Amino acid sequence: MSIALVALTIFAATALAIHLISIAVAIRQCRPDKRAIAAAPDSPPVSIVLPVCGLENYIEDTLRSAFRLDYPRYELIFCAARPDDPVVPLLHRLMSDHRWIDARLLIGDERISENPKLNNVFKGWREAAYPLISICDSNVLLPRDYIQRLLEKLDPGTGLVCSPPIGCRPDGFFAETECAMLNTYQARWQYLADFIGLGFAQGKTLFWRREQLESAGGIRALGAESAEDAACTKIVRNLGLRVRLMQPPVRQPLGFRKAADVWKRQRRWARLRRASFPFYFSLEIVSGGFPPTIALAATAVLAGIPVLPSLIVFLAVWYGAEWLLAAKAGWHHSRWAVATYMLRDLMLPVLYVNAWLGRGFEWRGNDMRAVEGARLS
Structure with missing residues (x-):
């Protein structure tokens, strides 16, 4: 088994594991809470x-x-x-x-x-x-x-x-x-x-x-x-x-x-995230579904297994878990949900590169720049 195959397999499996863990945590933290918390008299x-x-x-x-x-x-x-x-x-x-x-x-x-x-x-x-x-x-x-x-x-x-x-x-x-x-x-x-x-x-x-x-x-x-x-x-x-x-x-x-x-x-x-927290932002390149999908496709090619069935199973698990989070948390999810998840994940690498290439942006008609905030770091 080649080093490339091992590395790609580990990356795809790790990304999926972290993805599922983050979804499990979010379901636990964001589930609907129908109780109304009463204010104490001495609030x-x-x-x-x-x-x-x-x-x-x-x-x-x-x-x-x-x-x-x-x-x-x-x-x-x-x-x-x-x-x-x-x-x-x-x-x-x-x-x-x-x-x-x-x-x-x-x-x-x-x-x-x-x-x-x-x-x-x-x-x-x-x-x-x-x-x-x-x-x-x-x-x-x-x-x-x-x-x-x-x-x-x-x-x-x-x-x-x-x-x-x-x-x-x-x-x-x-x-x-x-x-x-x-x-x-x-x-x-x-x-x-x-x-x-x-x-x-x-x-x-x-x-x-x-x-x-x-x-x-x-x-x-x-x-x-x-x-x-x-x-x-x-x-x-x-x-x-x-x-x-x-x-x-x-x-x-x-x-x-x-x-x-x-x-x-x-x-x-x-x-703004890139300017304020460059280290954390640098990790965002692997935070969406696009990089592990590419890694899995390459793994399937190197291992000589059918690419399309592998991708279908992987994407079904990846985006199915995300859909489950939206459902469990009571968040909006329509018949377009999976399509919007995929479009977002295609946008993420483009946003990532764009963030490193420029600092300017517009906010409510004001031209601003994202500047590294070293004074508080």
């Missing part, structure tokens, strides 16, 4: 800072979910950069409809970094009344026990609680492809990292003890990285604490997506 008050910008798909549903939390004492601080932002009238209406909720809108653009989102959030962090603060994107649906589920993970060894977004309500094939990116790929790997103690922050939810971030330089310190969630991860690790993930994760209704929308968003995230 600590919480500030929720929500940056807003424009009218995104399902924005009224996502914003309204923040007003309907089953928690005794919390405040909502919405942050907009401009008074003429089209989301402002909607916010005024929602606040008028929920006058019993402590909610306010802050408008202004204070430049503390090159990151427009961080600049928008700064005023909300400064004005937050309580020592527990969640910075939460406005385009996710918050469960009624959102705060309780954050607090559930905030033990003494945890410096930050986050949640990756789970795509839902997709409209069209490319929106379903984004679900394949967000759900059974990115969220799966994040929950595996969380399981082994290497959790990474993601900006859909950043739940802090104010004193801990202030001890590391305050919210301005998040501007040390092109992506504020990468800075969060490094700050927490430098404090000797862990980033933990909320269970189950929050959902992001996607609506309609064009192919260009999905590509630009995934390219931006890939370039």
Whole structure:
């Protein structure tokens, strides 16, 4: 048996084993939880800072979910950069409809970094009344026990609680492809990292003890990285604490997506990951189904066994397990699911190479660059 045949066989078998392990972990961590966690009478008050910008798909549903939390004492601080932002009238209406909720809108653009989102959030962090603060994107649906589920993970060894977004309500094939990116790929790997103690922050939810971030330089310190969630991860690790993930994760209704929308968003995230965590990003080239499929085909050729039946069995196991994860977790999966998984895995090597070749990207009309954040590493 040749060395090449042994190496290819080991690689394909190892990749499949890790793939199945990650799916088993994600099923365990992300399974639907129908229980509603009740808030204790002495629950600590919480500030929720929500940056807003424009009218995104399902924005009224996502914003309204923040007003309907089953928690005794919390405040909502919405942050907009401009008074003429089209989301402002909607916010005024929602606040008028929920006058019993402590909610306010802050408008202004204070430049503390090159990151427009961080600049928008700064005023909300400064004005937050309580020592527990969640910075939460406005385009996710918050469960009624959102705060309780954050607090559930905030033990003494945890410096930050986050949640990756789970795509839902997709409209069209490319929106379903984004679900394949967000759900059974990115969220799966994040929950595996969380399981082994290497959790990474993601900006859909950043739940802090104010004193801990202030001890590391305050919210301005998040501007040390092109992506504020990468800075969060490094700050927490430098404090000797862990980033933990909320269970189950929050959902992001996607609506309609064009192919260009999905590509630009995934390219931006890939370039940011490459800039902030180059070592971890270097491993992503073998994280999808494309490399082990090629290795298995080469193995079959070298071993003199039929290639097509081998590939059919391998792909059925690989993508069947991924489909099972979506089903068990209650995530979106349609008749196009396997096709979107395959398209995503064909995109991954292209995104990987593209991330190493360039740094520029566009975010909400702003031209930005992914810059290595050595100041926090």
